[in-house]
Amino acid sequence: MIVNRSAECSRLDCTSSYSSNRTSVRRSPRPYTGKIRLAVLAAAMIVCFVLGAFVHAWTGNDEVQAANAQPNEQIVVLPGDTLWNIAEEHAPRGSNIRQYIQKLKRVNGLDGSSIQAGQILILP
DSSP, rough: OOOOHHHHHHHHTTOSOGGGOOOOOOOOOOTTTTHHHHHHHHHHHHHHHHHHHHHHHHHHHHHHHHHHHOOOEEEEETTTTOOHHHHEEEEEEEOOOOHHHHHHHHHHSSSSOOOOOOOEEOOO
């Protein structure tokens, strides 16, 4: 026997759907999903901590490195000084003067070649 549910509902004045009479319990398809996520998060944190410890150990102690660092020599620019004159005086023997001037400009953050009397320059 075939039952026409729409006609039946209209006669009985049905307001609820057929499936609402059933109670459904939603269960997680994987009961350990939360625990697995927690374990993965903990493992990732441990890996990050270990990598950080290795990087810190590899770079060494900052205080020891600071004590071993030699301060760069500084000079005060005198009237009439140019970068070329300063480079000729302080560049290592046999080195290219132009390359030394480029290093001098980079170390001191100079954009151009102009310097002023009284300016303090750090030698590379």
